[in-house]
Amino acid sequence: MASDARRAGRRSGNPEPYTLASLVEVAARAFNERGYDATSMEDLSRAAGITKSSFYHHVAGKEALLRAALDRALDGLFGILGEPGAVDGEPLERLRHIVRRQVEVLATELPYVTLLLRLRGNTETERWALARRREFDQAVAGLVAAAVDAGAVRPDVHPVVAARLLSGTVNSLIEWYRPGRVPLADLVDAVDRQVFEGLRR
Amino acid sequence: MASDARRAGRRSGNPEPYTLASLVEVAARAFNERGYDATSMEDLSRAAGITKSSFYHHVAGKEALLRAALDRALDGLFGILGEPGAVDGEPLERLRHIVRRQVEVLATELPYVTLLLRLRGNTETERWALARRREFDQAVAGLVAAAVDAGAVRPDVHPVVAARLLSGTVNSLIEWYRPGRVPLADLVDAVDRQVFEGLRR
DNA sequence: CGCGCAGCCGAACGATCGTTCGGTCGGAAC
DNA sequence: GTTCCGACCGAACGATCGTTCGGCTGCGCG
Numbered sequence: 001m002a003s004d005a006r007r008a009g010r011r012s013g014n015p016e017p018y019t020l021a022s023l024v025e026v027a028a029r030a031f032n033e034r035g036y037d038a039t040s041m042e043d044l045s046r047a048a049g050i051t052k053s054s055f056y057h058h059v060a061g062k063e064a065l066l067r068a069a070l071d072r073a074l075d076g077l078f079g080i081l082g083e084p085g086a087v088d089g090e091p092l093e094r095l096r097h098i099v100r101r102q103v104e105v106l107a108t109e110l111p112y113v114t115l116l117l118r119l120r121g122n123t124e125t126e127r128w129a130l131a132r133r134r135e136f137d138q139a140v141a142g143l144v145a146a147a148v149d150a151g152a153v154r155p156d157v158h159p160v161v162a163a164r165l166l167s168g169t170v171n172s173l174i175e176w177y178r179p180g181r182v183p184l185a186d187l188v189d190a191v192d193r194q195v196f197e198g199l200r201r
Numbered sequence: 202m203a204s205d206a207r208r209a210g211r212r213s214g215n216p217e218p219y220t221l222a223s224l225v226e227v228a229a230r231a232f233n234e235r236g237y238d239a240t241s242m243e244d245l246s247r248a249a250g251i252t253k254s255s256f257y258h259h260v261a262g263k264e265a266l267l268r269a270a271l272d273r274a275l276d277g278l279f280g281i282l283g284e285p286g287a288v289d290g291e292p293l294e295r296l297r298h299i300v301r302r303q304v305e306v307l308a309t310e311l312p313y314v315t316l317l318l319r320l321r322g323n324t325e326t327e328r329w330a331l332a333r334r335r336e337f338d339q340a341v342a343g344l345v346a347a348a349v350d351a352g353a354v355r356p357d358v359h360p361v362v363a364a365r366l367l368s369g370t371v372n373s374l375i376e377w378y379r380p381g382r383v384p385l386a387d388l389v390d391a392v393d394r395q396v397f398e399g400l401r402r
Numbered sequence: 403c404g405c406g407c408a409g410c411c412g413a414a415c416g417a418t419c420g421t422t423c424g425g426t427c428g429g430a431a432c
Numbered sequence: 433g434t435t436c437c438g439a440c441c442g443a444a445c446g447a448t449c450g451t452t453c454g455g456c457t458g459c460g461c462g
Contacts, residue, residue: 018439035321037238041420053422054440062420092401118319120236153400158391161383165395168373169366176365190359194366198399199354200293219409242450254452255410263450 018058020068023048027065028111036066036115063125066115070129073112076105077136091146092153098140099170099195103188106173114174137167166195219259221269224249228266229312237267237316264326267316271330274313277306278337292347293354299341300371300396304389307374315375338368367396 026047030039041062045055059065080086085097106113116133119126141163148159170191177187227248231240242263246256260266281287286298307314317334320327342364349360371392378388 033321034323035236035238037236038321038323040418042418050439051441052420053442056421057439120234120239122235122239147400152402154394154398154402156394157400158383158387161388161391162395162400164377165370165373165392166400168376169370172366172369172373175369182359182362186359187362190362191366193355193357194363194399196399196401197355198395198397199348199358199363199367200397201353201355241448243448251409252411253450254412257451258409 018048018050020059023055023058024065024068024072025111028069028115031066031069032111032114032118035118063123067125067129069112069115070119070125073109073116074129074132074136076109076113077102077133080105081136081139090152091143091150095140095143095147096192096196098143099166100188100192102170103173103191104184106170107177107179107184107187110174110177110179117171117174137163140167169195219249219251221259224256224259225266225269225273226312229270229316232267232270233312233315233319236319264324268326268330270313270316271320271326274310274317275330275333275337277310277314278303279333281306282337282340291353292344292351296341296344296348297393297397299344300367301389301393303371304374304392305385307371308378308380308385308388311375311378311380318372318375338364341368370396 023044027039027044030044030047033039034043041055042052044062044065045052048055080098080101083097083101086094086101088094089097116129119130119133121127121130141160144153144163144166145159147153148157148162153162173187173191224245228240228245231245231248234240235244242256243253245263245266246253249256281299281302284298284302287295287302289295290298317330320331320334322328322331342361345354345364345367346360348354349358349363354363374388374392
């Protein structure tokens with residue numbers, strides 16, 4: 001079959017066949033280190049181990065790499081909203097499920113979500129991703145408001161402000177969390193308690 | 202006096218004399234909108250109402266603008282640590298004071314603090330600012346640890362993680378707070394309660 | 403009045419950017 | 433053995449970047 005020729009690098013002992021996903025991973029990591037604009041295609045191709053012109057043989061361009069990475073992040077986040085724990089039950093427990101799962105997705109898809117949370121909206125691709133991200137945040141905000149209506153939270157919380165602070169707390173993980181340092185299960189519990197119980201004894 | 206000649210634009214009805222501070226403000230706002238790298242000196246000079254070459258008559262360069270803005274942000278933050286409320290009293294109350302004041306500084310110095318919190322560390326200037334910011338965060342983290350030792354917080358909090366989440370919650374304000382929408386005093390109370398009391402009733 | 407100089411500008415500098423193009427190489431297909 | 437094609441490369445493209453330079457203008461001061 002002709003499709004078999006696709007497997008494994010044709011040239012010298014090349015361990016990887018340079019799939020799109022592997023190059024997106026390399027790119028996402030580099031984008032996060034230096035920033036999207038400050039990362040050149042030369043940087044990316046060197047990180048992948050090939051020249052700039054060879055790099056273009058595998059990917060359509062810089063923005064396509066960004067788009068693929070953002071797609072992966074958004075798929076992970078929106079996947080949470082469809083889970084049973086996010087659909088069934090009392091608003092507060094549904095919110096808790098989303099928060100805990102969001103921590104997990106942030107951790108497992110860290111490079112991609114980091115990219116998503118740092119967008120400035122300069123290109124059409126970035127604005128599209130920002131719009132989808134806003135959708136997700138509004139779903140969470142709706143649940144906060146529902147929890148307020150149900151009387152499950154402190155009566156003095158401003159639903160909109162509380163939702164922003166909640167998302168801010170969870171999203172701030174990308175600034176410092178690195179895999180392997182803190183067990184993920186412990187982190188999920190820590191965020192859960194911090195958000196819903198607060199710091200004070 | 203020769204220093205009087207500095208006042209008011211020499212040419213046609215120019216309202217402002219293009220002080221360094223006013224240009225830094227313009228630059229900080231532009232940097233936040235599009236990102237530092239994506240903002241050209243052409244963009245900045247146009248926002249200031251003069252040409253690119255005239256702009257260079259007032260400022261040393263792009264990085265000098267960034268440095269001036271970061272200086273202002275760091276001065277605001279470190280000023281908090283010296284206030285009586287941050288020095289005297291029980292650890293938890295000192296921490297509360299810092300959190301509440303930090304919200305105020307973030308709000309009043311929004312463009313500059315936003316710039317500080319988005320640094321990637323590409324240049325020497327950025328790395329210097331990041332190091333100072335880390336100093337501030339460690340001061341806060343030390344206070345969280347002290348509050349844990351004093352038994353003033355939930356006994357199961359991990360001091361380091363809790364400090365990160367606390368800073369993350371406060372710093373996330375830059376992502377959505379805009380002056381005039383929510384009264385600042387209300388925001389301070391909302392963050393205070395969210396951090397220390399949590400969401401649940 | 404005439405000199406100095408701050409404020410401002412147009413034009414151009416070298417560097418670097420994302421992207422394209424023509425071509426080489428070597429294993430697979432027939 | 434010849435053809436074919438995917439993987440790869442060097443060189444160059446036009447565009448844009450931050451920065452510099454020389455010169456113009458008109459007010460303030462002596």
